[in-house]
Amino acid sequence: MPELPxxxxxxxxxxxxxxxxxxxxIEVRRPDLRFPFPMAFGARxxxxxxxxxxxxxxxxxxxxxxxxxxVMHLGMSGSFRIEAEGDEATPGAFHHARSKATAxxxxxxxxxxxxxxxxxxxxxxxxxxxIPRAELTExxxxxxxxxxxxxxxxxxxxxxxxxxxxxxxxxxALLDQRIIAGLGNIYVCEALHRSGLSPTRPAGTLSSARPxxxxxxxxxxxxxxxRDVIAEAIxxxxxxxxxxxxxxxxxxxxxxTFRVYDREGEPCRTPGCTGTVRRIVQSxxxxxxCPRCQR
DNA sequence: AGTAGAACCTGAGCGC
DNA sequence: TGCGCTCAGGTTCTAC
Numbered sequence: 001m002p003e004l005p006x007x008x009x010x011x012x013x014x015x016x017x018x019x020x021x022x023x024x025x026i027e028v029r030r031p032d033l034r035f036p037f038p039m040a041f042g043a044r045x046x047x048x049x050x051x052x053x054x055x056x057x058x059x060x061x062x063x064x065x066x067x068x069x070x071v072m073h074l075g076m077s078g079s080f081r082i083e084a085e086g087d088e089a090t091p092g093a094f095h096h097a098r099s100k101a102t103a104x105x106x107x108x109x110x111x112x113x114x115x116x117x118x119x120x121x122x123x124x125x126x127x128x129x130x131i132p133r134a135e136l137t138e139x140x141x142x143x144x145x146x147x148x149x150x151x152x153x154x155x156x157x158x159x160x161x162x163x164x165x166x167x168x169x170x171x172x173a174l175l176d177q178r179i180i181a182g183l184g185n186i187y188v189c190e191a192l193h194r195s196g197l198s199p200t201r202p203a204g205t206l207s208s209a210r211p212x213x214x215x216x217x218x219x220x221x222x223x224x225x226x227r228d229v230i231a232e233a234i235x236x237x238x239x240x241x242x243x244x245x246x247x248x249x250x251x252x253x254x255x256x257t258f259r260v261y262d263r264e265g266e267p268c269r270t271p272g273c274t275g276t277v278r279r280i281v282q283s284x285x286x287x288x289x290c291p292r293c294q295r
Numbered sequence: 296a297g298t299a300g301a302a303c304c305t306g307a308g309c310g311c
Numbered sequence: 312t313g314c315g316c317t318c319a320g321g322t323t324c325t326a327c
Contacts (some may be wrong), residue, residue: 167297170299284301300326
């Protein structure tokens with residue numbers, strides 16, 4: 001469910017409660033999520049202090065004081081919520097609502113900061129793992145990840161090189177985490193729309209077959225669109241963060257305004273375009289785009 | 296080598 | 312009300 005901007009929003013929301021705080025206690029309520037929890041997961045975390053909270057692609061990385069990293073992935077439906085310790089739900093008449101709200105709470109961290117951090121994940125596509133800091137970049141989860149979509153590592157020349165000769169559709173190439181790490185279905189659709197590029201265009205046609213001195217305009221447009229759409233979504237998440245924390249403590253979901261995603265049959269939002277948003281299926285995933293202004 | 300499809304799992308929404 | 316079907320923002324494995 002969450003893409004990179006949502007994960008970054010979660011990271012920012014968790015940081016004040018989790019970073020520089022000790023895990024006084026942890027409840028692990030089932031043996032596995034997508035994968036089994038590591039051996040003695042709870043015992044290894046109990047008493048540890050989180051020295052920093054980072055992110056790589058869609059992975060949350062909690063650095064621990066013993067040199068290990070608690071790696072957390074939200075899968076499709078994972079979320080965290082933060083509550084003050086001892087702030088229990090109203091009993092009695094509201095019992096039903098309470099039990100509904102806490103279904104699928106799989107892991108609960110009791111932090112020395114006085115907060116309770118609960119991981120909830122109905123579909124259980126998420127997971128948690130413990131990896132020594134020194135082994136992280138060579139670990140199977142991380143060694144094949146491509147560049148982050150924001151920051152200066154992603155540029156038009158990189159994208160042209162990575163896509164050169166590829167026949168696979170642009171949509172699929174952008175979802176390939178080995179090239180750009182962190183883009184998901186929504187923001188790929190949005191970035192392609194902003195750059196006026198068709199999701200079905202072969203990735204290799206982003207530029208000429210032979211390397212040129214300067215990257216082509218399509219690659220430039222796409223890189224700018226990717227950076228913009230991700231940066232705007234992170235900003236939107238940040239601005240919604242305060243509201244969420246103050247209401248029910250849940251993190252990770254916020255209101256988006258998409259230009260194409262989930263807007264099948266609705267008018268294209270490109271200024272001056274009279275097209276209609278269309279939905280197609282590419283490698284089993286929905287793609288939303290405007291056939292009129294995306295070429 | 297690259298790609299489509301299935302798999303993992305639960306819930307929401309919709310037509311009947 | 313309920314049943315059956317489709318779909319969901321991720322990742323990884325298998326089969327062509």
